[in-house]
Amino acid sequence: MSHSVELAGIGMTFGTTRAVSDVSFKVEAGEFFSILGPSGCGKTTILRMIAGFIEPTEGRVLIGDRDMKGLGPNQRPTAMIFQSLALFPLMSVRDNIAFGLEARGVGRAERRAKADDLLRLIALEGYGDRMPGELSGGQRQRVAIARALAVEPGVLLLDEPLSALDLKLRQHMRAELRALQKRTGVTFIYITHDQSEALAMSDRVAVMSAGLLQQVATPRELYDNPAVQAGTARIETDLGPLTGRAGQGAAPGVQGTIYVRPEALVPGIGQNPLQAQIERVDFEGSFALVHGRFDGGTALTASVPSTRLADAPVPGSRAGFGFDAGHAVVLGDG
Structure with missing residues (x-):
């Protein structure tokens, strides 16, 4: 049976260091929920508070509407998969999966049957x-996932479990994790610093920065309408300001700083043209990243599909870039 998880104004202080400040959100039962942010933003601290390894300095953690205060990890309906996986090297795969059941006093025959069921899963x-x-x-x-599922948790907590895998395997495991979560119906709370990972797998994503919750939204909402200032969280790292202030010509009448993602910038005159000096072009296979500087010094990163590489400017040249105003994001007014 899956459970909901609610964080109500939780905060965590280690000595004089404020790790997490006033974070509130609710994960629905059966949801695949990711917490996204750079190293040191507080996301793993939040996971450890949900698991019961540490108690929040303030606020409450509720699982299935029950306050978890004072309950240790073994008293909570959670299981956790660590980045290192922590499989027992001298135990068989079956015994690894059944380890939690043995600790709970489940008989050998039942443990073996359960482990074999999970191996099929x-x-x-x-x-x-x-x-x-x-x-x-x-x-x-x-x-590692099967071992965690063996104890039938209501919530599965995953702390960057794919970070040690190569790119192709990570992409494969994303699909497997998502399919497994759908089959089991268990609530997944997934920690990652990888934006594409969070967007590909999650029902919703929470964005963290410097211990603060910036936004909770679906992947599409988060990508199209980020609510945080560029550079303050991982979701924003590929947004680049075009002109500083809108009054410098990119979108007259708009108050704020304009940001456009690389794939929305198109070489050529187009709409809202901006001139840039091209510094380098990095071929990535299906696309090329064009790097340079707009007039005024703002950095340029544009993504050009391989099918249009003939249109891509060359290093050392000057080129105009246009963008559809509908793809621009305006953040802040200072």
């Missing part, structure tokens, strides 16, 4: 007698 049927060292990185990841 994670598409590793027949791997139960292998040792963790005989598995690939992706397979070990699935075993």
Whole structure:
């Protein structure tokens, strides 16, 4: 049975360091919810407070509408998967999965049956007698998930579990994690600093910066309408100011600083043309990133599809870039 999780004004202070300040949001039962932000933003601290490894300095953690104050990790309906996975190297895959059940006094036959059911769920049927060292990185990841699911948690907490995998495997595991969450119906709370990871898997995403909650929204809402100033959170790192203040010509009459994502900038005159000096072009396969400086010194990053590389400017040249005003984001007025 999955549970909802609600954070009500939680904060955490370590000595004189304020790690988390007045964070409130609710994760619905059965939701895939990600917390996104750079290192040191407080996202792992939040996960540890939900798990019960640390108590918040202020505020409340509620799981299934029950206040968790004073309850340790073994008293909460949660399971946690750490970045290191922490599989037992001298135990078989089956025994790793069944470890939590054994600690709860479940009999051997029942443990084995449950482990074998989970091996089928994670598409590793027949791997139960292998040792963790005989598995690939992706397979070990699935075993760690199965071990967490064996104790039937209402909430599964995942602390950057894919960060050690290579890019292709991470992309594959994103799809597997999302499909597994849908099959089990367990509430997932997923910690990541990778924007594409959060957007690809989540029902909703919370953006953290410097211990503060910036925004909670669906992936599409978050990408199209970010609510935070550029540079304050991971979701904003590929937004670049075009002109500083709007009065400098990009969008007359708009009060604020204008930001446009790289894929919305189009080489050529187009609408709202801006001139830039091109410094380098990085070929990435399906697209190329064009780097340079707009007149006035603002950095340029534009993404040009490979099908249009003939239109891409070359290093050392000057080029105009246009954008559809509907793709611009205006943030702040100072």
